[in-house]
Amino acid sequence: MFSSNLIGFILAVVSSAFIGSSFIIKKKGLRKAGANGARAGSGGYGYLLEPLWWVGMFTMIVGEIANFVAYIYAPAVLVTPLGALSIIVSAVLAHFMLNEKLQKMGMLGCLLCVVGSTMIVLHAPLEESLNSVQEIWVLATQPAFLLYVGSVVAVALVLILYCAPRYGQTNILIYIGICSVIGSLTVMSVKAIGIAIKLTLEGLNQAKCIETWIFAMVALTCVITQLNYLNMVSVL
Structure with missing residues (x-):
């Protein structure tokens, strides 16, 4: 059981890294597409023709596959909270790649994500077979x-x-x-x-x-x- 949970844990962390990165890549693609047509927020779908958005989409698919496999090996109560780590990855990358400065409340939110995820993972119950x-x-x-x-x-x-x-x-x-x-x-x-x-x-x-x-x-x-x-x- 420990071995299966460990595999699920590692896959969930890897998944969060890929998914968190994909949000930043897709946002750059959405911005680029929005500069040349209707924005996604207004109902436009021009981003489907933007290669950078598809790179982000592929990154997200890789992350979701890793997340999917993690559910096979570990309980949902262990895998799901680790998805919050993608928020931290996105916040850090947004700070450096999108010039979106992380304010004090944002830092507090990231800290709460880490604390909450850790508490749930440490107290995750054994899954019924x-x-x-x-x-x-x-x-x-x-x-x-x-x-x-x-x-x-x-x-x-x-x-x-x-x-x-x-x-x-x-x-x-x-x-x-x-x-x-x-x-x-x-x-x-x-x-x-x-x-x-x-x-x-x-x-x-x-x-x-x-x-x-x-x-x-x-x-x-x-x-x-x-x-x-x-x-x-x-x-x-």
């Missing part, structure tokens, strides 16, 4: 969790359909809120897919289970939505 995606599905269809999912979807729809068009350009918390609430579902579905892949490699084919594909569709939908609003955050 699961033998199939069906077991995850049973847990995911419990009334309490379904109520949570319904609440997340409702909040996300309000933010996307009502708040974003009206306040998104002036309040960065709208886009951050969308990415955050949807991200909770991303973690759950990615963890399920990771377990499915691990079990399949061990000889228990999970690709034939409809639940595996449902989790995959949820993860894909959540990731695409988060990427769209993260691009909007980057240019505010």
Whole structure:
């Protein structure tokens, strides 16, 4: 167990480094694209033709793959908090590459990220062994969790359909809120897919289970939505 958790820990840290770097590279690409057309924050998609943005996107994909594999080896409660390290990487790189000076409140925020992540990682519980995606599905269809999912979807729809068009350009918390609430579902579905892949490699084919594909569709939908609003955050 310790060995698996250590592998997951290392992969999560590497993932944070790549993802944190990708935000800076993509922002430079978004700025360059915005100088020649509609900005992403205004609904423009000209950045899709900007090579620098794709370099950042590739860097993020590498980081997300490392993060995905980390979920296979370690519990979500261990991997997810380490994602906060990407904030510190982005803050440091932004200071040097984008001339965005890190103020005292920003430094305090980075410190709190480190302290919070460390506390959660040190007290991460052992993960219950699961033998199939069906077991995850049973847990995911419990009334309490379904109520949570319904609440997340409702909040996300309000933010996307009502708040974003009206306040998104002036309040960065709208886009951050969308990415955050949807991200909770991303973690759950990615963890399920990771377990499915691990079990399949061990000889228990999970690709034939409809639940595996449902989790995959949820993860894909959540990731695409988060990427769209993260691009909007980057240019505010």
